[in-house]
Structure formats: structure tokens, C-alpha cells
Amino acid sequence: MSTAPDPTVVLGDRFARELNEMAVPWHGREVPDARLLVLNEPLAADLGLDPGWLRTSDGLRLLVGNLVPQGAAPVAQAYSGHQFGGFSPRLGDGRALLLGEITDTAGRLRDIHLKGSGPTPFxxxxxxxxxxxPMLREYVVSEAMHALGVPTTRSLAVVGTGQRVRRDTLLPGAVLTRVASSHLRVGSFQYARATGNVDLLRRLADHAIDRHYPHTASAEHPYLALFEAVVAAQAELVAQWMLVGFVHGVMNTDNMTISGETIDYGPCAFMDAFDPRTVYSSIDETGRYSYGNQPFVAEWNLARLGETLLPLMGDDQDDAVSRLSEALGAFRAHYSSAWSAGMRDKLGLPEALDREVTAPLIDEMVTLLGEHRVDYTSFFRGLGAVARGDSGSARSMFTDPAAFDVWAERWRALGPDAERMDRVNPVYIPRNHLVEEALAAAEKGDTGPLDRLLDAVIHPYHERPELQRYAEPAPGGFGPYRTFCGT
Structure with missing residues (x-):
């Protein structure tokens, strides 16, 4: 097996060059005993990387940041952030590095980024x-989200370091290599604005426009158009989170991307029994980032982004505030449209139906799910069988099946399309009890449960009898679930 550097690995340093005030040159901590835990071979191929070479000693050194390709300039990125509502002016990549950018086989520029690569100035x-x-959690959940069609950062690999990490106890260490359209965040703009350097802020906005929303460059007001584009992208994203029952857990402004991709899978989880108040993060004591609050928090975060753009909006600041406020006001309409369209698909409802017909039906269903604490994912998948005439599995999820019968009769009268429902309602998600089972085994050196879980969740709509346990809710003894950010 060759360990020569792969000549096809070419990383750029665009962020480091164009926004050097927000980039601290840095290198990953030396890893003495790198061992591959999981490699995303299809993603590697999409990036133009040789999966075989990535498995070599030099490939692993690249994946943990100890081998830097020619032309790359690894940096820790600077950003600010509102964390649980409190502003921190200087956060940044405290345990992460941007290795550089790579052009994938489709011609798209992607970031190669590390998590867990050692201390930085931040x-x-x-x-x-x-x-x-936590690194395997991000791998599993991000790849599941990708398979569900939700915009997300991706995971390329998790490499064990052979070192121990002290948390409550000593734990085996690892580095996650992840891929994103970029790592520009609302917090990036907050940092640039906080410096008082308007030129830096303008260059950051121009960088974001060129990289993510080039069509806005020709708009009459490009920075307003940029804001409008981010508002729409984030409204669509959060609606998709809600439709699949995903709880991010830590929606700080430094965890909201400009691209509209999901980022930073820390204390995240998929909802089991439906409850808008669902919180899985151990540090979210007030429920700020509960499932039901996610659209409102996203809107709040976008308001903070709008504030950062004021210096770029011209001399009439009252007019600038008015235009940005109007743009932010479109968030709820974008979100409502995306949520309603997605829910119509999940229920298989004909496109021609008026909102006056579908909205009350959807609202009543949501109320029933909450009152009866029905398993969210199982319900929608089981509803496909109801559309085919078999109400057994879905009906049995309700403590009062008669309540379901009344709703289902009205719904079935509208002629739901079961095939369409099966294309959008997953059989498999990263069930919390299965994730914990897989992570516990992997920490002891057994990646078998992880591999089997991944096999299920990266094909979420393809039902396989041998994977029945991966479709089932948590057993009764699993108890309340809490997740942690990993730091």
C-alpha cells in the first residue's frame, strides 16, 4: 500500500487570502496513532479524492491535518455569536481548522474542515x-440528514487519535473531517461588524455573494438581495428540520450558516414522541432551542444578521432598517409555504386542494400527535398503509384510536397518494437509542453497530425486513434522552 502523497489532493486558500483578518494560520495537533473509524467513500469520490489513498498512513495524516497539501493554508476562523441569547464578540474555531477549499467533481467549491484537531487561539x-x-454522532446524523434531502454539512471521515480526552471521564479521542459549501455563519458577519472595519464587512459580504448567491451581485441593492436570499434559504432549511422531526439543540448565531446548510451537530437528536416542547440538549434549561421554537429562533438569528449589514446599506439608516425589516418579514411566509408544501407531501394530499381545506386538517393532526404522544416518524410511515386501506399500525399508536378514526376518515376522503407518501416519509432515522448503542460500542472498538445503523439511515425510504429494529421506537426502559455538546 503506497503512502506517497496523492498528487490529486489540491486545496485552495481563498478564505485565508480574501479575509485574512478573520483567519489565524494554524496547524492541527500531531496525532501519534491515527486509526480510521469510518470513511465516507462516496463523498470522497465526489470530491475527487481516492478512498484507497485516504486509508493509507499519509491519507490519515491529511484527514487529521498533519499532512498539508501544497497550496493549502490551514486557518482557525474567527467569528462571534449569540449563545443562548448572550453575545460573545470573540468565539471562533476553538477546536477546529479550515484545511482549505476543494473543487469537487461537479465543479463546486467545498470546504474541508476539521473538528477536534487541537487547541487554537480561540x-x-x-x-x-x-x-x-460526539464525532461519530455528527457523522451519523449529518449523513442521515443528507439522505433525507436536508441541506447539510457532510462528514468525510472520523479518525481515532489514540489519545484520551478528559470530560467527565477519560474518553477515546477522534478528529472529524467534514465538508461544507462554506463555514460562513451569521456569527462571521457579527465578528466583522464588531471590528468596526466596514471594508472587511463589505469583503465578507462580497465573498458570500460570490460563493453562494452570485445572482444577487447584479441586484439594485446586492447586500439587501443577499439578506433576502439567506432568509429564504434558512426558512426552507428549518421547515425541513421540522418536517423530519429534527431538533438541532444549539441554534446559536455562530451555528447558522449563510449557505442554508445544517451545521454543528452537537446536542442534536430526532424527536421520538411528538411534543413541540421537546429538548434534548443538556444545557438548554429554558427550552430556548426546543423543537417548536426552532422557526422563531431562526427568525431571531436572521434579525441579528440584518443588523450587521446596516453599514453596507447606504447613508439613510432609517430606510436601511425599513428595507431589511421588510426582507426579514418574508421569513414567516417562506417558512409557512415550505412547511405546508412538505406536510401536504407527507400526507399525500392532492396539489390542487385549497389551503382552506388542507390547513385545518394538518393543524388537527398535529394537535392529535401531541395529545397522544405519538411517535413522529412511525406515524407518518404507517400512514402510507392507511392510505392503502390498512389502518392497524397507525391507529394503534393512539391512546384513543377513535380520535384518529375521525381525522383519518376526513383525510382518506381527499384521496391521499400512498406512493408519494412513501417517497418522503422515512422508515429509518438515527433513533436515539440506536445511536447511543452504536457510539457505546465504537468507543470500545466495535464499529459493527455503527456500520449497521449507517446502512439503514443512508437509505431511509427503502424498507427492509431484516432492519425492522431500526424502524422501531425506543423501548420503554430507554428513559428521558439527553445529549451533550462534546466539549
Whole structure:
């Protein structure tokens, strides 16, 4: 097996060059005993990387940041952020590095980014490291989200470091290699605005326009058009989270991308029993980032982005505030449209039906799911069988089946399309009890449960009898579920 550097690995340094005030040159901590835990071979191929070479010693060194390709300039990125509503002017990549940018086989520019690669100038006293469990969680959940069609950062690999990481106990360490359209965040704009350097802010906005929304460059007001584009992208994204029952867990402004991709899978989880108040994060004591609050938090975060753009909007600041407020006001319409369209698909309702017919039906269903604490994913998948004339599995999920019968009769009268429903309602998601089972085994060196879970969730709509346990809700003894950010 060759360990020569792969000549096809070419990483650019565009962010580091164009926004050097927000980039601190840095290198990953040396990893003495790199061992591959999981490699995303299809993603590697999409990036033009040789999966075989990535498995070599030099390939692993690249994946943990110890081998830097020619032309690359690894940096820790600077950004600010509102964390649980409180503003921190200087956050940044405390345990992460942007290795550089790569052009994939489709001609798209993608970031190659590390998590758990050691302390940086932004570590704020932290060790900059990551444990195997949280890094594998991000791998599993991000790849599941991708398979569900939700815009997301992707996971290329998780590499064990052979080192121990101290949290509550000593845990095996790991580095996650992830891929994104970019790592520009609302917090990036907050940082640039906080510096008082309008030229930096303008260059950052121009960088975001060129990279993500080039059509806005020719608009009469490009920075307003940029904001409008981000508002629409985030409304669509959060609607998709809600439709699949995903709870992000830590929607700080530094965890909201400009691209509209999901980022930073820390204390995240998929909802089991439907409850808008669902919180899985151990540190979200007030429920700020509960499932039901996610659209409102997204809108709040976007308001903070709008504030950063004011210096770019011309001398008449009252007019600028008015235009940005109007653009932000479109969030709810974008979200409502995306949510309603997605829910019509999940229920298989004919496109021609008026909203006056579908909206009350959807609202009543949501109320029933909450009152009876019905498993969210199982319900929608089981509803396909109801559309085919078999109400058994879905009906049995309700403590009062008669309540379901009344609703289902009205719904079936509208002629739902079961085939369409099966294309959007997954059989398999990263069930919380299965994720914990897989992570616990992997921490002990057994990646078998992880591999089997991944096999299920990356093909979420293809039902296979041998994977029945991956479609089932948590057993009764699983208890309340809490997740942690991993730092």
C-alpha cells in the first residue's frame, strides 16, 4: 500500500487570502496513532479524492491535518455569536481548522474542515479536542440528514487519535473531517461588524455573494438581495428540520450558516414522541432551542444578521432598517409555504386542494400527535398503509384510536397518494437509542453497530425486513434522552 502523497489532493486558500483578518494560520495537533473509524467513500469520490489513498498512513495524516497539501493554508476562523441569547464578540474555531477549499467533481467549491484537531487561539481555555462519541454522532446524523434531502454539512471521515480526552471521564479521542459549501455563519458577519472595519464587512459580504448567491451581485441593492436570499434559504432549511422531526439543540448565531446548510451537530437528536416542547440538549434549561421554537429562533438569528449589514446599506439608516425589516418579514411566509408544501407531501394530499381545506386538517393532526404522544416518524410511515386501506399500525399508536378514526376518515376522503407518501416519509432515522448503542460500542472498538445503523439511515425510504429494529421506537426502559455538546 503506497503512502506517497496523492498528487490529486489540491486545496485552495481563498478564505485565508480574501479575509485574512478573520483567519489565524494554524496547524492541527500531531496525532501519534491515527486509526480510521469510518470513511465516507462516496463523498470522497465526489470530491475527487481516492478512498484507497485516504486509508493509507499519509491519507490519515491529511484527514487529521498533519499532512498539508501544497497550496493549502490551514486557518482557525474567527467569528462571534449569540449563545443562548448572550453575545460573545470573540468565539471562533476553538477546536477546529479550515484545511482549505476543494473543487469537487461537479465543479463546486467545498470546504474541508476539521473538528477536534487541537487547541487554537480561540480555544478560551479548552483543550481543543473531541471524543469518539460526539464525532461519530455528527457523522451519523449529518449523513442521515443528507439522505433525507436536508441541506447539510457532510462528514468525510472520523479518525481515532489514540489519545484520551478528559470530560467527565477519560474518553477515546477522534478528529472529524467534514465538508461544507462554506463555514460562513451569521456569527462571521457579527465578528466583522464588531471590528468596526466596514471594508472587511463589505469583503465578507462580497465573498458570500460570490460563493453562494452570485445572482444577487447584479441586484439594485446586492447586500439587501443577499439578506433576502439567506432568509429564504434558512426558512426552507428549518421547515425541513421540522418536517423530519429534527431538533438541532444549539441554534446559536455562530451555528447558522449563510449557505442554508445544517451545521454543528452537537446536542442534536430526532424527536421520538411528538411534543413541540421537546429538548434534548443538556444545557438548554429554558427550552430556548426546543423543537417548536426552532422557526422563531431562526427568525431571531436572521434579525441579528440584518443588523450587521446596516453599514453596507447606504447613508439613510432609517430606510436601511425599513428595507431589511421588510426582507426579514418574508421569513414567516417562506417558512409557512415550505412547511405546508412538505406536510401536504407527507400526507399525500392532492396539489390542487385549497389551503382552506388542507390547513385545518394538518393543524388537527398535529394537535392529535401531541395529545397522544405519538411517535413522529412511525406515524407518518404507517400512514402510507392507511392510505392503502390498512389502518392497524397507525391507529394503534393512539391512546384513543377513535380520535384518529375521525381525522383519518376526513383525510382518506381527499384521496391521499400512498406512493408519494412513501417517497418522503422515512422508515429509518438515527433513533436515539440506536445511536447511543452504536457510539457505546465504537468507543470500545466495535464499529459493527455503527456500520449497521449507517446502512439503514443512508437509505431511509427503502424498507427492509431484516432492519425492522431500526424502524422501531425506543423501548420503554430507554428513559428521558439527553445529549451533550462534546466539549
Amino acid at each position: 480555544s478560551r481555555g479548552g483543550d481543543g479536542l473531541a471524543a469518539v462519541g
